[in-house]
Amino acid sequence: MRSATTVATFAFLGILCLTADRAAAQTPEQRRIDELERRVRDLESQLRELLASAPPKVSDTSDTVTEDAAEPDVSDVSDTSAGGQQPVPSLGPPRAADETAAVSRTGPISGYMDFHLNKPEHEDPVWDFHRFVLLFNHSFTDRIRFVGELELEHAFVSGLESSGEVELEQAYLDFKVKPQFNLRAGMLLAPVGIINERHEPPAFYGVERPFVDTFIIPTTWFDAGAGVHGTIGSGWQYRGYLMAPLDTTKITAEEGLHEATQKGFVSNVRNVALTGRLENVTVPGLTLGASFWRGRSGFNFRQAESSVGVLEFDGRYRAGPFGARGEFAHVFVGGAAELNDFLQRSTGVSPNIASQMRGFYLEPSIRPLPRLRQDLAAFVRYENFDTQYRMPAGLLPLTQFDRAAWIFGGSYYPDPDVVLKVDYSIVRNRSSLFRSIDSFNVGLGWWF
Amino acid sequence: MRRIPPARAGALVGAVLLVMLTSPSGFSQEPRVIRVTAERFAFTPSHITVRRGTIVELRLRSEDTNHGFHIAGSEFNAIIPKRGRGDATLIFRADNVGHYTFECSKMCGAGHIIMRGTLTVEE
Numbered sequence: 001m002r003s004a005t006t007v008a009t010f011a012f013l014g015i016l017c018l019t020a021d022r023a024a025a026q027t028p029e030q031r032r033i034d035e036l037e038r039r040v041r042d043l044e045s046q047l048r049e050l051l052a053s054a055p056p057k058v059s060d061t062s063d064t065v066t067e068d069a070a071e072p073d074v075s076d077v078s079d080t081s082a083g084g085q086q087p088v089p090s091l092g093p094p095r096a097a098d099e100t101a102a103v104s105r106t107g108p109i110s111g112y113m114d115f116h117l118n119k120p121e122h123e124d125p126v127w128d129f130h131r132f133v134l135l136f137n138h139s140f141t142d143r144i145r146f147v148g149e150l151e152l153e154h155a156f157v158s159g160l161e162s163s164g165e166v167e168l169e170q171a172y173l174d175f176k177v178k179p180q181f182n183l184r185a186g187m188l189l190a191p192v193g194i195i196n197e198r199h200e201p202p203a204f205y206g207v208e209r210p211f212v213d214t215f216i217i218p219t220t221w222f223d224a225g226a227g228v229h230g231t232i233g234s235g236w237q238y239r240g241y242l243m244a245p246l247d248t249t250k251i252t253a254e255e256g257l258h259e260a261t262q263k264g265f266v267s268n269v270r271n272v273a274l275t276g277r278l279e280n281v282t283v284p285g286l287t288l289g290a291s292f293w294r295g296r297s298g299f300n301f302r303q304a305e306s307s308v309g310v311l312e313f314d315g316r317y318r319a320g321p322f323g324a325r326g327e328f329a330h331v332f333v334g335g336a337a338e339l340n341d342f343l344q345r346s347t348g349v350s351p352n353i354a355s356q357m358r359g360f361y362l363e364p365s366i367r368p369l370p371r372l373r374q375d376l377a378a379f380v381r382y383e384n385f386d387t388q389y390r391m392p393a394g395l396l397p398l399t400q401f402d403r404a405a406w407i408f409g410g411s412y413y414p415d416p417d418v419v420l421k422v423d424y425s426i427v428r429n430r431s432s433l434f435r436s437i438d439s440f441n442v443g444l445g446w447w448f
Numbered sequence: 449m450r451r452i453p454p455a456r457a458g459a460l461v462g463a464v465l466l467v468m469l470t471s472p473s474g475f476s477q478e479p480r481v482i483r484v485t486a487e488r489f490a491f492t493p494s495h496i497t498v499r500r501g502t503i504v505e506l507r508l509r510s511e512d513t514n515h516g517f518h519i520a521g522s523e524f525n526a527i528i529p530k531r532g533r534g535d536a537t538l539i540f541r542a543d544n545v546g547h548y549t550f551e552c553s554k555m556c557g558a559g560h561i562i563m564r565g566t567l568t569v570e571e
Protein backbone atom coordinates (compact mmCIF):
# COMPACT_ATOMS: atom_id res chain seq x y z
CA MET A 1 0.00 0.00 0.00
CA ARG A 2 2.82 2.32 1.04
CA SER A 3 4.81 1.62 -2.09
CA ALA A 4 1.76 2.30 -4.23
CA THR A 5 1.27 5.67 -2.56
CA THR A 6 4.94 6.44 -3.13
CA VAL A 7 4.68 5.60 -6.84
CA ALA A 8 1.55 7.72 -7.23
CA THR A 9 3.23 10.64 -5.46
CA PHE A 10 6.26 10.31 -7.71
CA ALA A 11 4.00 10.13 -10.75
CA PHE A 12 2.16 13.29 -9.78
CA LEU A 13 5.35 15.16 -8.99
CA GLY A 14 6.92 13.87 -12.18
CA ILE A 15 4.10 15.21 -14.30
CA LEU A 16 4.37 18.57 -12.55
CA CYS A 17 8.12 18.61 -13.14
CA LEU A 18 7.76 17.72 -16.80
CA THR A 19 5.10 20.37 -17.32
CA ALA A 20 7.09 23.07 -15.52
CA ASP A 21 10.24 22.01 -17.30
CA ARG A 22 8.47 22.21 -20.64
CA ALA A 23 7.01 25.69 -19.95
CA ALA A 24 10.37 27.04 -18.88
CA ALA A 25 12.16 25.63 -21.86
CA GLN A 26 9.67 26.87 -24.45
CA THR A 27 11.47 27.98 -27.57
CA PRO A 28 9.99 29.87 -30.57
CA GLU A 29 9.67 26.50 -32.37
CA GLN A 30 7.80 25.10 -29.40
CA ARG A 31 5.44 28.07 -29.35
CA ARG A 32 4.85 27.55 -33.06
CA ILE A 33 4.08 23.86 -32.49
CA ASP A 34 1.63 24.78 -29.73
CA GLU A 35 -0.11 27.24 -32.00
CA LEU A 36 -0.38 24.63 -34.76
CA GLU A 37 -1.78 22.10 -32.27
CA ARG A 38 -4.37 24.63 -31.20
CA ARG A 39 -5.40 25.16 -34.83
CA VAL A 40 -5.64 21.41 -35.43
CA ARG A 41 -7.92 21.12 -32.39
CA ASP A 42 -10.12 23.92 -33.75
CA LEU A 43 -10.31 22.20 -37.14
CA GLU A 44 -11.10 18.92 -35.43
CA SER A 45 -14.06 20.38 -33.61
CA GLN A 46 -15.32 22.04 -36.82
CA LEU A 47 -14.97 18.69 -38.61
CA ARG A 48 -17.07 16.99 -35.94
CA GLU A 49 -19.82 19.54 -36.47
CA LEU A 50 -19.69 18.92 -40.21
CA LEU A 51 -19.81 15.15 -39.71
CA ALA A 52 -23.05 15.51 -37.81
CA SER A 53 -24.73 16.59 -41.03
CA ALA A 54 -22.74 14.53 -43.52
CA PRO A 55 -23.71 11.29 -45.29
CA PRO A 56 -22.64 8.00 -43.69
CA LYS A 57 -18.98 7.28 -43.97
CA VAL A 58 -17.92 5.30 -47.01
CA SER A 59 -14.40 4.11 -46.52
CA ASP A 60 -13.51 3.98 -50.19
CA THR A 61 -15.29 6.52 -52.30
CA SER A 62 -13.09 6.25 -55.34
CA ASP A 63 -15.60 4.09 -57.14
CA THR A 64 -18.73 4.98 -55.27
CA VAL A 65 -21.95 5.55 -57.14
CA THR A 66 -23.99 8.22 -55.48
CA GLU A 67 -27.08 8.69 -57.57
CA ASP A 68 -29.24 6.59 -55.28
CA ALA A 69 -27.66 7.57 -52.01
CA ALA A 70 -29.82 9.57 -49.66
CA GLU A 71 -28.72 11.68 -46.75
CA PRO A 72 -28.71 9.89 -43.41
CA ASP A 73 -31.44 10.65 -40.93
CA VAL A 74 -29.56 12.78 -38.47
CA SER A 75 -32.50 14.79 -37.20
CA ASP A 76 -32.44 12.67 -34.10
CA VAL A 77 -28.85 12.76 -32.91
CA SER A 78 -28.91 11.05 -29.56
CA ASP A 79 -25.22 10.90 -28.81
CA THR A 80 -23.98 14.49 -28.85
CA SER A 81 -20.45 15.64 -29.03
CA ALA A 82 -20.30 16.50 -25.35
CA GLY A 83 -16.92 15.67 -23.96
CA GLY A 84 -15.37 15.58 -27.42
CA GLN A 85 -17.28 12.46 -28.54
CA GLN A 86 -18.27 11.97 -32.17
CA PRO A 87 -22.03 12.25 -32.70
CA VAL A 88 -23.84 9.10 -33.78
CA PRO A 89 -27.05 9.45 -35.81
CA SER A 90 -29.94 7.54 -34.37
CA LEU A 91 -31.96 5.00 -36.31
CA GLY A 92 -35.51 6.29 -35.87
CA PRO A 93 -38.42 4.04 -34.94
CA PRO A 94 -39.44 1.44 -37.54
CA ARG A 95 -41.75 3.05 -40.05
CA ALA A 96 -43.88 1.71 -42.83
CA ALA A 97 -41.85 2.00 -45.98
CA ASP A 98 -44.27 4.18 -47.90
CA GLU A 99 -44.32 6.85 -45.20
CA THR A 100 -41.05 8.13 -46.59
CA ALA A 101 -41.92 7.96 -50.26
CA ALA A 102 -42.43 11.50 -51.36
CA VAL A 103 -42.47 11.10 -55.12
CA SER A 104 -42.19 8.39 -57.74
CA ARG A 105 -38.70 7.90 -59.06
CA THR A 106 -37.21 6.15 -62.04
CA GLY A 107 -33.87 4.49 -61.54
CA PRO A 108 -31.04 4.73 -64.02
CA ILE A 109 -31.03 2.24 -66.89
CA SER A 110 -28.89 -0.80 -66.26
CA GLY A 111 -27.97 -3.60 -68.58
CA TYR A 112 -25.53 -6.22 -69.73
CA MET A 113 -24.02 -7.30 -72.99
CA ASP A 114 -22.48 -10.51 -74.25
CA PHE A 115 -20.23 -10.47 -77.31
CA HIS A 116 -18.82 -13.83 -78.46
CA LEU A 117 -16.38 -15.39 -80.86
CA ASN A 118 -17.26 -19.05 -81.36
CA LYS A 119 -15.05 -21.44 -83.29
CA PRO A 120 -16.69 -24.88 -83.48
CA GLU A 121 -14.46 -27.73 -84.56
CA HIS A 122 -14.22 -28.09 -88.38
CA GLU A 123 -16.40 -25.01 -88.89
CA ASP A 124 -15.77 -21.35 -89.59
CA PRO A 125 -15.51 -19.02 -86.64
CA VAL A 126 -18.38 -16.59 -86.04
CA TRP A 127 -18.74 -13.29 -84.25
CA ASP A 128 -21.99 -13.18 -82.35
CA PHE A 129 -23.34 -10.21 -80.43
CA HIS A 130 -25.26 -12.74 -78.40
CA ARG A 131 -27.13 -10.53 -75.95
CA PHE A 132 -27.90 -6.86 -75.59
CA VAL A 133 -30.05 -6.38 -72.51
CA LEU A 134 -31.45 -3.27 -70.89
CA LEU A 135 -33.04 -3.19 -67.44
CA PHE A 136 -35.45 -0.53 -66.30
CA ASN A 137 -36.82 0.13 -62.85
CA HIS A 138 -39.29 2.57 -61.41
CA SER A 139 -40.62 3.06 -57.88
CA PHE A 140 -44.18 4.35 -57.74
CA THR A 141 -43.83 4.35 -53.96
CA ASP A 142 -41.43 2.54 -51.66
CA ARG A 143 -43.94 -0.31 -51.71
CA ILE A 144 -44.78 -0.56 -55.41
CA ARG A 145 -42.04 -1.00 -57.97
CA PHE A 146 -41.63 -1.94 -61.58
CA VAL A 147 -38.75 -3.91 -63.07
CA GLY A 148 -38.33 -4.54 -66.78
CA GLU A 149 -35.71 -6.46 -68.76
CA LEU A 150 -35.69 -6.22 -72.52
CA GLU A 151 -33.30 -8.40 -74.50
CA LEU A 152 -32.15 -8.42 -78.07
CA GLU A 153 -30.48 -11.71 -78.99
CA HIS A 154 -28.05 -12.08 -81.89
CA ALA A 155 -28.24 -8.40 -82.81
CA PHE A 156 -30.67 -8.62 -85.73
CA VAL A 157 -34.35 -9.47 -85.90
CA SER A 158 -36.38 -10.29 -88.98
CA GLY A 159 -39.47 -12.32 -89.71
CA LEU A 160 -37.48 -15.25 -91.03
CA GLU A 161 -36.12 -18.27 -89.26
CA SER A 162 -32.59 -18.30 -87.85
CA SER A 163 -32.77 -14.63 -86.95
CA GLY A 164 -32.42 -12.91 -83.64
CA GLU A 165 -35.05 -12.45 -81.00
CA VAL A 166 -36.47 -9.59 -79.02
CA GLU A 167 -37.57 -10.87 -75.65
CA LEU A 168 -39.35 -9.22 -72.78
CA GLU A 169 -37.72 -11.32 -70.11
CA GLN A 170 -39.02 -9.41 -67.12
CA ALA A 171 -41.75 -6.82 -66.73
CA TYR A 172 -43.49 -7.03 -63.39
CA LEU A 173 -44.90 -5.02 -60.56
CA ASP A 174 -43.62 -5.87 -57.13
CA PHE A 175 -45.76 -5.06 -54.10
CA LYS A 176 -43.77 -4.94 -50.90
CA VAL A 177 -45.93 -5.99 -47.97
CA LYS A 178 -43.46 -7.15 -45.33
CA PRO A 179 -40.12 -8.97 -45.36
CA GLN A 180 -41.77 -12.37 -45.10
CA PHE A 181 -44.46 -11.79 -47.70
CA ASN A 182 -44.46 -9.77 -50.91
CA LEU A 183 -46.38 -10.03 -54.16
CA ARG A 184 -45.44 -9.68 -57.80
CA ALA A 185 -47.19 -10.11 -61.13
CA GLY A 186 -46.26 -9.72 -64.77
CA MET A 187 -43.52 -11.29 -66.84
CA LEU A 188 -41.38 -13.27 -64.41
CA LEU A 189 -38.20 -15.31 -64.46
CA ALA A 190 -38.86 -18.90 -63.38
CA PRO A 191 -36.96 -19.25 -60.08
CA VAL A 192 -35.25 -22.48 -61.16
CA GLY A 193 -31.51 -23.12 -60.99
CA ILE A 194 -28.48 -20.88 -60.56
CA ILE A 195 -28.25 -19.17 -63.93
CA ASN A 196 -31.85 -18.31 -64.75
CA GLU A 197 -31.98 -15.51 -62.19
CA ARG A 198 -28.22 -14.76 -62.19
CA HIS A 199 -27.21 -14.50 -65.81
CA GLU A 200 -25.19 -11.28 -65.95
CA PRO A 201 -21.96 -12.21 -67.82
CA PRO A 202 -19.54 -11.35 -64.97
CA ALA A 203 -21.63 -13.53 -62.62
CA PHE A 204 -20.77 -16.89 -64.18
CA TYR A 205 -17.74 -18.59 -65.69
CA GLY A 206 -17.56 -19.69 -69.29
CA VAL A 207 -18.44 -17.87 -72.50
CA GLU A 208 -21.70 -19.75 -72.99
CA ARG A 209 -24.05 -20.72 -70.21
CA PRO A 210 -23.75 -24.30 -68.92
CA PHE A 211 -25.37 -26.98 -71.09
CA VAL A 212 -27.49 -28.09 -68.14
CA ASP A 213 -28.82 -24.53 -67.88
CA THR A 214 -29.67 -24.62 -71.58
CA PHE A 215 -31.20 -28.03 -72.33
CA ILE A 216 -32.42 -29.32 -68.96
CA ILE A 217 -33.31 -25.90 -67.49
CA PRO A 218 -34.28 -23.71 -70.45
CA THR A 219 -32.61 -20.42 -69.53
CA THR A 220 -33.58 -17.73 -69.90
CA TRP A 221 -36.87 -19.20 -68.69
CA PHE A 222 -39.49 -16.49 -68.43
CA ASP A 223 -43.24 -16.28 -68.79
CA ALA A 224 -46.32 -14.53 -67.53
CA GLY A 225 -47.27 -15.21 -63.94
CA ALA A 226 -47.91 -14.01 -60.42
CA GLY A 227 -46.69 -15.05 -57.02
CA VAL A 228 -45.18 -14.37 -53.64
CA HIS A 229 -41.65 -14.02 -52.30
CA GLY A 230 -39.91 -13.08 -49.10
CA THR A 231 -37.21 -13.75 -46.54
CA ILE A 232 -37.90 -15.95 -43.55
CA GLY A 233 -35.87 -16.88 -40.50
CA SER A 234 -32.15 -16.38 -40.60
CA GLY A 235 -30.93 -16.47 -44.18
CA TRP A 236 -33.85 -18.12 -45.98
CA GLN A 237 -35.38 -16.71 -49.15
CA TYR A 238 -38.35 -18.16 -50.95
CA ARG A 239 -40.27 -17.52 -54.15
CA GLY A 240 -43.47 -19.20 -55.28
CA TYR A 241 -45.25 -18.35 -58.54
CA LEU A 242 -48.08 -19.49 -60.71
CA MET A 243 -46.85 -19.26 -64.29
CA ALA A 244 -47.88 -20.13 -67.82
CA PRO A 245 -47.01 -23.79 -68.45
CA LEU A 246 -44.44 -25.21 -70.85
CA ASP A 247 -45.55 -26.43 -74.27
CA THR A 248 -44.72 -30.14 -74.38
CA THR A 249 -45.09 -30.26 -78.16
CA LYS A 250 -41.94 -28.11 -78.38
CA ILE A 251 -39.76 -30.53 -76.42
CA THR A 252 -37.11 -32.16 -78.60
CA ALA A 253 -34.84 -35.15 -78.27
CA GLU A 254 -31.68 -33.08 -78.76
CA GLU A 255 -32.42 -29.83 -76.94
CA GLY A 256 -34.79 -31.02 -74.25
CA LEU A 257 -36.85 -28.15 -72.79
CA HIS A 258 -34.85 -25.43 -74.57
CA GLU A 259 -37.66 -24.38 -76.93
CA ALA A 260 -40.60 -25.44 -74.77
CA THR A 261 -41.30 -22.13 -73.03
CA GLN A 262 -44.23 -20.01 -74.22
CA LYS A 263 -42.29 -16.78 -73.50
CA GLY A 264 -45.37 -14.80 -72.64
CA PHE A 265 -46.53 -14.78 -76.26
CA VAL A 266 -50.30 -15.09 -75.71
CA SER A 267 -49.44 -17.87 -73.27
CA ASN A 268 -52.05 -20.57 -72.92
CA VAL A 269 -53.07 -20.89 -69.27
CA ARG A 270 -55.76 -23.54 -69.48
CA ASN A 271 -53.66 -25.08 -66.73
CA VAL A 272 -51.12 -22.98 -64.88
CA ALA A 273 -47.82 -24.31 -63.60
CA LEU A 274 -46.63 -24.00 -60.03
CA THR A 275 -42.97 -23.20 -59.40
CA GLY A 276 -40.93 -22.28 -56.38
CA ARG A 277 -37.47 -21.93 -54.94
CA LEU A 278 -36.01 -22.00 -51.45
CA GLU A 279 -32.54 -20.60 -50.87
CA ASN A 280 -30.33 -20.42 -47.81
CA VAL A 281 -27.44 -18.03 -47.21
CA THR A 282 -26.88 -18.59 -43.48
CA VAL A 283 -23.26 -19.73 -43.74
CA PRO A 284 -20.93 -17.02 -45.07
CA GLY A 285 -19.79 -17.91 -48.57
CA LEU A 286 -22.27 -20.77 -48.98
CA THR A 287 -25.54 -20.56 -50.88
CA LEU A 288 -27.79 -23.60 -51.14
CA GLY A 289 -30.90 -23.72 -53.27
CA ALA A 290 -33.66 -26.06 -54.31
CA SER A 291 -36.38 -25.40 -56.83
CA PHE A 292 -39.23 -27.14 -58.58
CA TRP A 293 -41.67 -26.73 -61.47
CA ARG A 294 -44.86 -28.64 -61.99
CA GLY A 295 -47.54 -28.03 -64.58
CA ARG A 296 -49.89 -29.68 -67.04
CA SER A 297 -48.66 -28.77 -70.48
CA GLY A 298 -50.73 -30.53 -73.15
CA PHE A 299 -52.80 -27.61 -74.37
CA ASN A 300 -51.59 -28.13 -77.94
CA PHE A 301 -52.73 -31.73 -78.05
CA ARG A 302 -55.86 -32.46 -76.12
CA GLN A 303 -56.23 -36.16 -76.87
CA ALA A 304 -54.29 -36.91 -73.70
CA GLU A 305 -52.91 -34.75 -70.93
CA SER A 306 -49.17 -34.27 -70.57
CA SER A 307 -47.19 -32.51 -67.90
CA VAL A 308 -43.69 -31.38 -67.02
CA GLY A 309 -42.07 -31.57 -63.62
CA VAL A 310 -38.60 -30.28 -62.76
CA LEU A 311 -36.66 -30.88 -59.56
CA GLU A 312 -33.45 -28.97 -59.08
CA PHE A 313 -30.76 -28.62 -56.38
CA ASP A 314 -27.76 -26.32 -56.45
CA GLY A 315 -24.98 -24.95 -54.30
CA ARG A 316 -22.30 -22.28 -54.48
CA TYR A 317 -19.36 -21.97 -52.13
CA ARG A 318 -16.52 -19.52 -51.83
CA ALA A 319 -13.61 -19.64 -49.39
CA GLY A 320 -10.77 -17.20 -50.00
CA PRO A 321 -9.59 -17.59 -53.58
CA PHE A 322 -11.40 -20.91 -54.04
CA GLY A 323 -14.93 -21.36 -55.26
CA ALA A 324 -17.21 -24.12 -56.42
CA ARG A 325 -20.64 -24.46 -57.97
CA GLY A 326 -22.79 -27.47 -58.50
CA GLU A 327 -26.22 -28.08 -59.91
CA PHE A 328 -28.44 -31.10 -60.42
CA ALA A 329 -31.69 -31.04 -62.39
CA HIS A 330 -34.14 -33.80 -63.25
CA VAL A 331 -37.07 -33.40 -65.64
CA PHE A 332 -40.18 -35.61 -65.74
CA VAL A 333 -42.43 -35.52 -68.78
CA GLY A 334 -45.84 -37.01 -68.05
CA GLY A 335 -47.76 -38.58 -70.93
CA ALA A 336 -44.61 -38.84 -73.08
CA ALA A 337 -45.83 -41.96 -74.92
CA GLU A 338 -49.09 -40.29 -76.03
CA LEU A 339 -47.19 -37.12 -76.88
CA ASN A 340 -44.75 -38.97 -79.17
CA ASP A 341 -47.61 -40.84 -80.79
CA PHE A 342 -49.57 -37.62 -81.42
CA LEU A 343 -46.58 -35.76 -82.89
CA GLN A 344 -45.59 -38.72 -85.07
CA ARG A 345 -49.09 -38.90 -86.52
CA SER A 346 -49.10 -35.12 -87.05
CA THR A 347 -45.69 -34.76 -88.68
CA GLY A 348 -44.78 -38.25 -89.84
CA VAL A 349 -41.63 -38.28 -87.71
CA SER A 350 -41.26 -39.50 -84.16
CA PRO A 351 -39.75 -36.72 -82.02
CA ASN A 352 -38.41 -39.33 -79.57
CA ILE A 353 -39.26 -37.19 -76.54
CA ALA A 354 -37.97 -38.74 -73.34
CA SER A 355 -40.07 -39.36 -70.27
CA GLN A 356 -37.17 -38.21 -68.08
CA MET A 357 -34.15 -35.96 -68.66
CA ARG A 358 -31.29 -35.35 -66.29
CA GLY A 359 -28.27 -33.13 -65.98
CA PHE A 360 -25.68 -32.04 -63.45
CA TYR A 361 -22.43 -30.14 -63.30
CA LEU A 362 -19.63 -29.36 -60.94
CA GLU A 363 -17.42 -26.33 -61.38
CA PRO A 364 -14.41 -25.66 -59.13
CA SER A 365 -12.68 -22.32 -59.66
CA ILE A 366 -9.90 -20.17 -58.32
CA ARG A 367 -9.20 -16.46 -58.23
CA PRO A 368 -5.48 -16.57 -57.52
CA LEU A 369 -4.92 -12.85 -57.09
CA PRO A 370 -5.82 -11.08 -53.88
CA ARG A 371 -8.47 -8.40 -53.99
CA LEU A 372 -6.99 -6.11 -56.57
CA ARG A 373 -8.70 -3.70 -58.89
CA GLN A 374 -8.12 -6.26 -61.64
CA ASP A 375 -8.88 -9.89 -61.16
CA LEU A 376 -8.22 -13.25 -62.78
CA ALA A 377 -10.13 -16.49 -62.48
CA ALA A 378 -9.61 -20.00 -63.78
CA PHE A 379 -12.20 -22.74 -63.78
CA VAL A 380 -12.99 -26.21 -65.00
CA ARG A 381 -16.54 -27.48 -65.35
CA TYR A 382 -17.68 -31.05 -65.81
CA GLU A 383 -21.21 -31.43 -67.13
CA ASN A 384 -23.28 -34.50 -67.75
CA PHE A 385 -26.59 -34.01 -69.50
CA ASP A 386 -28.88 -36.58 -71.03
CA THR A 387 -32.04 -35.49 -72.81
CA GLN A 388 -32.91 -39.17 -73.43
CA TYR A 389 -32.43 -40.39 -69.87
CA ARG A 390 -35.61 -42.49 -69.66
CA MET A 391 -37.83 -43.29 -72.63
CA PRO A 392 -41.51 -44.17 -72.78
CA ALA A 393 -42.38 -47.77 -73.65
CA GLY A 394 -41.66 -48.62 -77.25
CA LEU A 395 -38.99 -45.97 -77.87
CA LEU A 396 -35.22 -46.36 -77.67
CA PRO A 397 -32.95 -43.54 -76.50
CA LEU A 398 -30.83 -41.70 -79.05
CA THR A 399 -27.44 -42.16 -77.43
CA GLN A 400 -25.86 -39.17 -79.16
CA PHE A 401 -27.92 -37.03 -76.79
CA ASP A 402 -26.45 -38.65 -73.70
CA ARG A 403 -23.57 -36.24 -73.40
CA ALA A 404 -20.75 -35.16 -71.13
CA ALA A 405 -18.64 -32.03 -71.43
CA TRP A 406 -15.43 -30.65 -69.99
CA ILE A 407 -15.05 -26.89 -70.19
CA PHE A 408 -11.68 -25.34 -69.30
CA GLY A 409 -11.35 -21.61 -69.18
CA GLY A 410 -10.40 -18.37 -67.57
CA SER A 411 -11.79 -14.92 -66.98
CA TYR A 412 -9.98 -11.60 -66.77
CA TYR A 413 -11.76 -8.75 -65.00
CA PRO A 414 -10.24 -5.32 -65.72
CA ASP A 415 -13.17 -4.10 -63.62
CA PRO A 416 -15.53 -6.23 -61.53
CA ASP A 417 -18.30 -5.44 -64.05
CA VAL A 418 -16.27 -6.15 -67.20
CA VAL A 419 -15.02 -9.59 -68.13
CA LEU A 420 -12.99 -11.12 -70.93
CA LYS A 421 -13.61 -14.87 -71.07
CA VAL A 422 -11.79 -17.64 -72.90
CA ASP A 423 -12.69 -21.31 -72.81
CA TYR A 424 -12.41 -24.59 -74.63
CA SER A 425 -15.32 -26.98 -74.58
CA ILE A 426 -14.91 -30.72 -75.14
CA VAL A 427 -18.18 -32.57 -75.64
CA ARG A 428 -18.55 -36.34 -75.88
CA ASN A 429 -21.55 -38.62 -76.27
CA ARG A 430 -22.33 -42.33 -76.06
CA SER A 431 -23.05 -42.85 -79.73
CA SER A 432 -20.64 -44.74 -81.96
CA LEU A 433 -22.06 -43.02 -85.05
CA PHE A 434 -22.30 -39.37 -84.14
CA ARG A 435 -19.51 -37.26 -82.76
CA SER A 436 -20.16 -34.15 -80.69
CA ILE A 437 -18.41 -30.94 -81.60
CA ASP A 438 -15.75 -29.25 -79.50
CA SER A 439 -15.42 -25.50 -79.59
CA PHE A 440 -13.11 -22.64 -78.75
CA ASN A 441 -14.87 -19.55 -77.42
CA VAL A 442 -13.93 -16.01 -76.53
CA GLY A 443 -16.39 -13.66 -74.89
CA LEU A 444 -16.54 -10.08 -73.79
CA GLY A 445 -19.25 -9.28 -71.27
CA TRP A 446 -20.16 -6.30 -69.18
CA TRP A 447 -22.75 -5.10 -66.72
CA PHE A 448 -23.59 -1.53 -65.87
CA MET B 449 23.89 -0.31 -16.75
CA ARG B 450 22.56 3.18 -16.15
CA ARG B 451 19.87 3.29 -13.50
CA ILE B 452 16.76 5.45 -13.90
CA PRO B 453 16.15 7.67 -10.87
CA PRO B 454 12.91 6.80 -8.98
CA ALA B 455 11.48 10.29 -9.54
CA ARG B 456 12.00 10.06 -13.30
CA ALA B 457 10.55 6.53 -13.34
CA GLY B 458 7.48 7.67 -11.40
CA ALA B 459 7.04 10.58 -13.76
CA LEU B 460 7.18 8.29 -16.79
CA VAL B 461 4.69 5.82 -15.32
CA GLY B 462 2.34 8.68 -14.44
CA ALA B 463 2.61 10.19 -17.91
CA VAL B 464 1.84 6.86 -19.55
CA LEU B 465 -1.19 6.34 -17.28
CA LEU B 466 -2.40 9.84 -18.01
CA VAL B 467 -2.13 9.32 -21.77
CA MET B 468 -3.96 6.01 -21.54
CA LEU B 469 -6.79 7.41 -19.44
CA THR B 470 -7.35 10.50 -21.55
CA SER B 471 -6.82 8.89 -24.94
CA PRO B 472 -9.76 10.00 -27.10
CA SER B 473 -12.02 7.31 -28.57
CA GLY B 474 -14.44 7.95 -31.43
CA PHE B 475 -17.57 7.23 -29.45
CA SER B 476 -18.66 7.20 -25.80
CA GLN B 477 -19.47 3.51 -26.37
CA GLU B 478 -17.53 1.07 -28.50
CA PRO B 479 -19.58 0.35 -31.63
CA ARG B 480 -20.58 -3.22 -32.38
CA VAL B 481 -18.94 -3.98 -35.70
CA ILE B 482 -20.96 -6.23 -38.01
CA ARG B 483 -19.49 -7.27 -41.35
CA VAL B 484 -22.02 -7.76 -44.10
CA THR B 485 -21.21 -9.26 -47.49
CA ALA B 486 -23.28 -8.37 -50.51
CA GLU B 487 -23.39 -10.60 -53.57
CA ARG B 488 -26.06 -11.02 -56.28
CA PHE B 489 -28.71 -11.31 -54.82
CA ALA B 490 -28.28 -11.71 -51.07
CA PHE B 491 -26.73 -10.10 -48.02
CA THR B 492 -24.82 -12.33 -45.60
CA PRO B 493 -25.87 -12.23 -42.83
CA SER B 494 -29.35 -11.40 -43.97
CA HIS B 495 -30.74 -11.22 -40.45
CA ILE B 496 -29.04 -8.98 -37.88
CA THR B 497 -30.08 -8.68 -34.25
CA VAL B 498 -28.80 -5.99 -31.86
CA ARG B 499 -29.80 -4.73 -28.44
CA ARG B 500 -31.45 -1.37 -28.01
CA GLY B 501 -28.95 1.42 -27.41
CA THR B 502 -26.14 -0.33 -29.28
CA ILE B 503 -24.01 1.76 -31.58
CA VAL B 504 -23.90 -0.35 -34.72
CA GLU B 505 -21.12 -0.09 -37.25
CA LEU B 506 -22.01 -1.99 -40.41
CA ARG B 507 -19.00 -2.73 -42.61
CA LEU B 508 -20.38 -3.50 -46.02
CA ARG B 509 -18.36 -5.32 -48.66
CA SER B 510 -19.30 -6.51 -52.13
CA GLU B 511 -18.17 -9.73 -53.76
CA ASP B 512 -19.16 -8.52 -57.22
CA THR B 513 -20.71 -5.29 -58.45
CA ASN B 514 -21.92 -2.11 -56.75
CA HIS B 515 -24.75 -2.72 -54.35
CA GLY B 516 -26.71 -0.41 -52.12
CA PHE B 517 -27.66 -0.83 -48.47
CA HIS B 518 -30.81 1.03 -47.56
CA ILE B 519 -32.70 0.65 -44.30
CA ALA B 520 -36.33 0.96 -45.42
CA GLY B 521 -38.30 3.70 -43.74
CA SER B 522 -35.13 5.62 -42.92
CA GLU B 523 -32.71 7.79 -44.81
CA PHE B 524 -29.77 5.49 -44.10
CA ASN B 525 -28.40 4.50 -47.46
CA ALA B 526 -24.88 3.59 -48.54
CA ILE B 527 -23.48 2.50 -51.85
CA ILE B 528 -21.19 -0.50 -51.47
CA PRO B 529 -18.11 -0.28 -53.71
CA LYS B 530 -17.41 -3.02 -56.20
CA ARG B 531 -15.33 -6.08 -55.27
CA GLY B 532 -11.79 -5.14 -54.33
CA ARG B 533 -12.58 -1.43 -53.98
CA GLY B 534 -13.01 -1.20 -50.23
CA ASP B 535 -15.88 -1.20 -47.79
CA ALA B 536 -18.75 1.12 -47.06
CA THR B 537 -19.48 1.85 -43.43
CA LEU B 538 -22.80 2.81 -41.86
CA ILE B 539 -22.84 3.90 -38.23
CA PHE B 540 -25.97 4.48 -36.20
CA ARG B 541 -27.37 4.08 -32.74
CA ALA B 542 -30.20 1.54 -32.52
CA ASP B 543 -32.44 3.47 -30.13
CA ASN B 544 -35.80 1.96 -30.99
CA VAL B 545 -37.01 -1.57 -30.55
CA GLY B 546 -38.51 -3.08 -33.70
CA HIS B 547 -37.96 -4.81 -37.01
CA TYR B 548 -36.38 -3.01 -39.95
CA THR B 549 -35.96 -4.19 -43.51
CA PHE B 550 -32.77 -3.43 -45.36
CA GLU B 551 -32.48 -3.81 -49.10
CA CYS B 552 -30.20 -3.26 -52.04
CA SER B 553 -30.76 0.26 -53.35
CA LYS B 554 -28.56 0.04 -56.43
CA MET B 555 -29.83 -1.97 -59.41
CA CYS B 556 -27.51 -4.98 -59.44
CA GLY B 557 -29.12 -7.45 -61.82
CA ALA B 558 -32.19 -9.47 -62.69
CA GLY B 559 -32.87 -10.45 -59.07
CA HIS B 560 -32.18 -7.05 -57.52
CA ILE B 561 -35.56 -6.75 -55.81
CA ILE B 562 -35.20 -9.95 -53.80
CA MET B 563 -31.96 -8.72 -52.24
CA ARG B 564 -33.25 -7.92 -48.77
CA GLY B 565 -32.66 -8.64 -45.11
CA THR B 566 -33.93 -7.75 -41.68
CA LEU B 567 -32.47 -5.84 -38.75
CA THR B 568 -34.07 -6.53 -35.38
CA VAL B 569 -33.51 -4.21 -32.44
CA GLU B 570 -34.53 -5.94 -29.23
CA GLU B 571 -34.80 -4.80 -25.62
